[in-house]
Amino acid sequence: MQTFEFDFPGDRPATQRAHVGVVASADLEVLVEPSDGDSASVRIRTSVDGFDDVWRNVLERFFTRYGLTGSIEINDFGATPGVVSIRLLQALDQSTHDQTPESRA
Secondary structure, eight states, X not given: OEEEEEEEEOSEEOOSOEEEEOSXXXXXEEEEEOOSSSEEEEEEEESOOSOHHHHHHXXXXXXXXXXXXXXEEEEEESOXXXXXXXXXXXXXXXXXXXXXXXXXX
């Protein structure tokens, strides 16, 4: 079991809590909580060791593009980078109800 913590700057605050996904084989859950500030504080707990660079790359790509801010917790059980991206987009949609991901594309 590994735990990572990252901070990313952003300009799109989470306005409400979000919970997407489940911790199950090849899946993960993302929990978002609004917080003060202009950054995302991300904590990842994963059952798969040795993917530090993959996590960093997927998260940098997401937060650079969408700028979500808040407190974000990810609990992983072997999800692929594609599943991680989908869950993050779902959490973005739920936590910023007045904004859509397409508006920043």
